[in-house]
Amino acid sequence: MNVNLEALLYLVAAVAFIIGLKRLGSPRTARNGNMISGGGMALAIVVTLIDNEVSWAVLVAGAVVGSLIGAVLAMRVKMTAMPQMVAAFNGFGGLASALVVGAEFLRGDGEAIFPVEVILTMILSVFIGAVTFTGSMIAYAKLQGLLSGSPITYPGQKVANAALFAGILGFGVWTQATQQSLPFVIVAVISLILGVAMVIPIGGADMPVVIALLNSLSGMAAAATGFVIDNSALVIAGALVGASGIILSALMCEAMNRSLTNVLFGAFGAVSEQSGPTVHGDVRSTTADDVAIALAYANRVVVVPGYGLAVAQAQHALREVASILERRGVEVRYGIHPVAGRMPGHMNVLLAEADVPYDYLLDLDQTNAMLPRTDVVLVLGANDVVNPAARDDSGSPIYGMPILEVDHARTVVVVKRSLSPGFAGIDNPLFYKDGTMMLFADAKKALNDLVAALDLV
Amino acid sequence: MPAAVVIAIVVFVLASFVGFELITKVPPTLHTPLMSGSNAVSGITIVGAIVATGIENNTMAAVFAFVAVAAAMINVVGGYLVTDRMLGMFRRPKREDPK
Incomplete structure (x- = not known):
């Protein structure tokens, strides 16, 4: 092949990658963009094969091994x-x-x-x-x-x-x-x-x-x-x-x-950097039945999922609770902190997998704008990202971190196994606030209990 | 410095700016598919790996080329497939959802 033609075809491949990225700008066009990008990759491979002396034995062996491993991993991996x-x-x-x-x-x-x-x-x-x-x-x-x-x-x-x-x-x-x-x-x-x-x-x-x-x-x-x-x-x-x-x-x-x-x-979390004044006070413990009533009679519920939800594999149970509430006319939205999962956008994928429509997945700013007009916030397995100490306590190790300001909502229900501090080992004053109710349970069990309780409301 | 290197630097810098512009427009919801999709794109090293299989009379180079082709193909095939699988999960609200 002509050297210039080869260079131009590589350019076409590169343009396909750029278009692929551009179409990733919206969930509507993203899948198609990924295919365009893949087409660019296929073109680059074909051009390279035509234009070079290759050892077919080495190439085919490597390509077969790699493609198989890649395909199996891609189809099998859990979200x-x-x-x-x-x-x-x-x-x-x-x-x-x-x-x-x-x-x-x-x-x-x-x-x-x-x-x-x-x-x-x-x-x-x-x-x-x-x-x-x-x-x-x-x-x-x-x-x-x-x-x-x-x-x-x-x-x-x-x-x-x-x-x-x-x-x-x-x-x-x-x-x-x-x-x-x-x-x-x-x-x-x-x-x-x-x-x-x-x-x-x-x-x-x-x-x-x-x-x-x-x-x-x-x-x-x-x-x-x-x-x-x-x-x-x-x-x-x-x-x-x-x-x-x-x-x-x-x-x-x-x-x-x-x-x-x-x-x-920084080796963050190596030594337990306890925050200065650890808050203690009365915690209001509640039951699934009470939470079901609060949810069922709310106009708007915002769910704040954390990684604990994914660990408990409870996204599907959450979707079930949301469906029941939506059938009752409650507006259910999801407030997602950028670090809610274990990688950027991870929680969004986990919820999309559980059939939550992407329009209902709100980012930090959208959620905080909505919280003052929210009746019930359901915090599931999240901790540090809703910790008001990050906003109020200048001595806290997480001070200054942007949080979901769930304490601006009327009622906060925190589902958590115990009062133990979260990943970063920092106490959470949210648990002791007046508007907060604690539902001590594993996220999945709590959600299943809520499904049962909502049936009776 | 030869012209080819200068041109490559120019291309690299301009492509970086294009990348910055495009990626800041990707919504947080799609950041995970963005990362797995980037994995797939960085599988472009397959081009270098294919060229490397052509190196003759050096067994070590052949071993390197074999592993490089396999590793790059894991990225290409795995990256595009898993990204497609994930993006297929993103749905709009269904009609039958209540108002």
């Missing part, structure tokens, strides 16, 4: 396990980029002298790809529960990580100067170690930021590989993914009122 899967996919992306560059380095066979800019981008690509790979595997292990979600720290950790990074720089310079494979391999190995070292001190609650960041890195790795093999499709696609991950990590940081450096290096 609750989505964060792990995205983490693992980020890792595979990084691994692929690092290996492509490793193979290109071997192509030189120790004799070819790469131009400066090529060897530099090779080092960069291997570094980003390797860090993304092992970092993602640790994130996967933490989310999957194979590793403890609490931060793993040791004295001198930051110094050790800085030393690793310095090592990469040093051996990178050596590689660049001599073009030998030994320092290049050492760069790859230290990068693999650095990926592990960077992610182990980050706590489970901060994983949404980490996955988003690794998502970005997997894009950067692809873009760097694009520089190495001089392919604009990789550069453009990598840049798009890189931008996406950075925006999402920034949004997550904002939602937690934390800086990115604090998330990455």
Whole structure:
């Protein structure tokens, strides 16, 4: 194929990715956009196959293995396990980029002298790809529960990580100067170690930021590989993914009122940072029957789901309660905090899976605008995101974090197993407020009880 | 610096800005499909992996190419399929829902 024609076809593929992203701007067009993007990918693959000498044995074997694994994972994965899967996919992306560059380095066979800019981008690509790979595997292990979600720290950790990074720089310079494979391999190995070292001190609650960041890195790795093999499709696609991950990590940081450096290096939740004055007072405990009456006679109910709801697999029971209420003429909406799930937008997917229409899923600002005109708020497995201390108590570790201001509603019903503090280990004054009723139960059992109780109202 | 590298840098920077503009318009509801869809797009490394299978007389490079093709295809196939599966779950309110 003509070189120019090839470049133009890669451009068409890149445009398809851009259109795909653009159509992700609305749930109505998103699915179609995903297909357009997939079409672009298919085109890029076909162009590459036509235009290159390939080893069909290696290619077909790899493609069959990869496609099968990918398809099985995609069809089988539970929506609750989505964060792990995205983490693992980020890792595979990084691994692929690092290996492509490793193979290109071997192509030189120790004799070819790469131009400066090529060897530099090779080092960069291997570094980003390797860090993304092992970092993602640790994130996967933490989310999957194979590793403890609490931060793993040791004295001198930051110094050790800085030393690793310095090592990469040093051996990178050596590689660049001599073009030998030994320092290049050492760069790859230290990068693999650095990926592990960077992610182990980050706590489970901060994983949404980490996955988003690794998502970005997997894009950067692809873009760097694009520089190495001089392919604009990789550069453009990598840049798009890189931008996406950075925006999402920034949004997550904002939602937690934390800086990115604090998330990455703060080891949040390692020591129990108790808030100064722990609130104590009387808690009003209630029963499913009373809650059913309050809900049934409300005009508007806002449900605030937290990750506890997903853990209890109670989305479907929630939808059942909502359907009964809607049949009675109650308006039911869902207030979703950006960090409600284990990754950006996770809770929305879990509720969509339970057949909640997307128009009913409200973001932070929409919910807070509605709460003063809401009769009952049902808090299910959420804790820190409704903690008024984040707004009122400047001594609280979560002070300044944007919250769903559920205490502005007339009545708040908190469904929770016990008064134990949440993920971040912070006491919640909401539980002791006058307008708050506590329903002590597992979310799923409470919702099933509510279904039964609503039948009798 | 050769012209090809300069052009690649120009393309990278402009594409990043396009990415920022588009992604800030994706509503929070679709952030998870956005991430899995990004996974799929970063599977574009498959192009590099396919090229790498053509490297001859180096067994190590062939092993790298094989794993790279497999890993990239996991992203491409898995990424697009799971994104489609998720987006299929997003529905509008049904007509029969009460007012």
